[in-house]
Amino acid sequence: MTRLTIAIPSKGRLKDNAEAWFSKAGFTLKQAGGERGYTAELKGLPEADVLLLSAREIAQGLIDGAFHIGVTGEDLLNDLSADLPRDASVIKQLGFGGADVVVAVPAAWLDVNTMSDLEAAGARFRQRHGRRMKVATKYLRLTRNYFAAKSVGEYRLVESAGATEAAPSSGQAEVIVDITSSGATLKANSLKVLDDGVILKSQAALTGSLKADWSQEALGALEKLLSSVEAVESADATRMLVAANPISDSVIKAEGMTPVSATSVLSPSYAAVKNARAIAESGAGPVTILRTDFIFDQETPSFKKFVTNLKSVA
Template sequence: MTRLTIAIPSKGRLKDNAEAWLSKAGFKLKQAGGERGYTAELKGLPEADVMLLSAREIAQGLIDGTFHLGVTGEDLLNDLSPNLSADAQVIKRLEFGGADVVVAVPAAWLDVNTMSELEAAGALFRQRHGRRMKVATKYMRLTRNFFAQKSVGEYRLVESAGATEAAPSSGQAEVIVDITSTGATLKANGLKVLDDGVILKSQAALAGSLKAGWDEESLGGLQKLLASIEAHEAAQDKKFLLAANSIPDSLLKGEGVEAISATSILVPSYLAVETARKIADSGAGPVSITSSEFIFDQESPAFKGFVTNLTSAA
């Protein structure tokens, strides 16, 4: 039997956001060995072993099958895997860590605003300087694929080891492919994003490895984790209405209504006040509206979807 292994970012905003997200779902991260430790446990999920790694290490580990689950960026998964659909699956997009992978050129290049214009500029650059223009990036595969898709061939890739946005000003490259959330850093470095130069809109994601050794124990841990996550998500979108008397059948079968009993229902949050008023007007009131932290269902759609893909990939 194999214990569920989960990799969480080891530092920065991504770690803080991942920790807060897990906490809302009922799982508190406790780091072993203090802030410098690289292992942890999830209170509420004793079935799991937790590792703290960089986002890039997590993405590579998911692709290799080193561990079962991880929180990392979609940009890294797409860049490091030659065939992501066979290596790993994004189970949940987490609504934090949002950023775009973009192609940026010096703002002074007034005549270069599209990828086709970049290709023309590359040909002119080669004619004038006797070499191809250099494109600095940490996203080698994503860049090659996107440039091929846009029919751009007049360039040479340079792997960036430091601050990619500084490459043009330091003379290391003429063009960059980098990740940006607001564009402020690019602008501060005298760069602009090409009009059609957004390669990928990325965000942090909970991803599962399709190459890891899954068995009944590890899948059981995953099911428990996803059930709580989805129960918390479901509770954010619904309200619980409790009436003093039986609710009329016509209201029990209304839009988005889930009947719990003759006197209680779940409704989408945006319909809660209107539905409560209708119940009260019918004479079944008074009616109270309450929120829940968790609403558990018998089946986790995310778990079912992952197991289906896992079976297909086997």
Template sequence: MIDPIRIALPSKGHLYEGAVDLLKAAGYKVRRASDRQYEATIGGHPRFHVVFMRPTDIVIQVQEGRCHLGVTGMDVFAEHQAEATDAVVVEPDLGYGGCRLVVAVPESWIDVTHMLDLVDLTTEFKAAGKAFRVSTKYGTLTQAHFRRWGIYHYQIIHSEGALELHPTLEIADIIVDLTSSGTTLKDNRLREIEGGKVLDSAACLIGHAPTLRELVAEGDTGPLALLLDGLDGVRASDGQLLLEVAGGPEEGHQAAAVAAYLAQHGAQHVVRGEVWDERGRSCWRVTALVAAGRLTSYQRELMKLGARRVVGLPTRFLFDAEGPPSTFDRLREHLAPHPSR
């Protein structure tokens, strides 16, 4: 039996904050005394042991089996994937930290709008005896993307610093870096070019495959299954409200009208049934799942249709038998031995 089950989390930043919040929502509160403490426990789950480190180190430690699970950026994992043969992606998108890795050029390069323009430009640089310099901390991903576009004449400048300054300081001609809204690029007089998206990234959960096979073998009630099911339930419920609409007494046609209205306006899992009020009179109730931001746009029309009460309850967990397979089931299938054909 794997004990403790070691989970590696980023030591700081938005990847750390998002991971801790997600785990807490799933019932796995990380107990860390201070941000200088690099080990922690999870209340009520003694088999789990948490360690904190850089996102790049998380990939390495999971690959080597010192950590069994880890939260990192998909960009970081993809950059080191070739060496991480024993590390697998358990969940590619944990629902936060979304961004993309892009090729960005100076705004003043008005004739460079597409990756194909870089083919010509790098050829011109080579003919003039100059190196076309690309600053990035994602050398492997950059080389693979440039190769797909037939770009071979350039020099990678590896850097962990503020890459947006590199064209201005003449450290590099262009950069390949992460962006979410594009605001930082624009503020530094850079812009993304067409065909320049290298990768979509988000916070992801990775694991050490040999260890995961042992944990999967503990079954549906084992600690790995319970953790992954908890994360699934929290993520599925994000932004959803359980809507309860009640009316009556009697007037069953009102329930049908309410249910039809909700179904027509994007509500899911619309169910109607009979209930009784405090005086024992037959009344009706309709329940549904709705996007939290749409409840106020529903309530007036629901009242017009006969509702006496409209309640929106926050959902902490959501499990749907008709939804996609659970993360645990997908992982179990992925790790299962498949006979060669």
């Protein structure tokens, strides 16, 4: 792999949100073969090839080194990798696809509210029924690790192939470990989350594979992508203040602004109104507050951090 290979979710809200995220940074997704195609390109990043896959396929591919970067859920990365710090590195949390991986039990289990209660209930269940209670989940590794950390051993894992939340009502399992965003589906199925039953808080993340074959060309394309992403982030957090007259150095220094020219400065967006007022009151007004689309810096911190992580596992 000499060219940068990017994997993006092939459908649903994850795809829509990922597409919007890349577009905001100046890269437009064009899908080959229409809506049913599984390859694409990013306009503005001709150095990259794009694959459209399921979120689970993306997570597994990143862990295996099948492609360089991808957008997938942190829940899948943590569940599929036995050694995530050596397999993949989260470059950017994306702020969408948020959900929790949780332990849920029937709401009718009034005396089971914690993982400790669950262990006690499991012991009673085994004594009464002659078998361990079943826990249905798609998150096998996360479940095993969390239950072990909470000293829960009275259970047997059942891999869920369909709607996990329906397992207790259908008799397939007594307990589930599943992902939830609002809790509405769990409630609709008469389930409750244990008080200490949040295993992982997850969201979509742009993640880099530490197992992939990284060429200088691929690294260069990644830096180009991330520099634009961080330029957008800087612009979102910054406002340009333009005055009619030169702004005094004392005002700029006192208010923590960054000079651009004699009559313009950059200000944190949260302080833009206060700083504009201070400039106007100093006699340099009137002052206009402007939004910017991109603010490029000399360095790209997220790229430098990823390269450091890449070297650490070489």
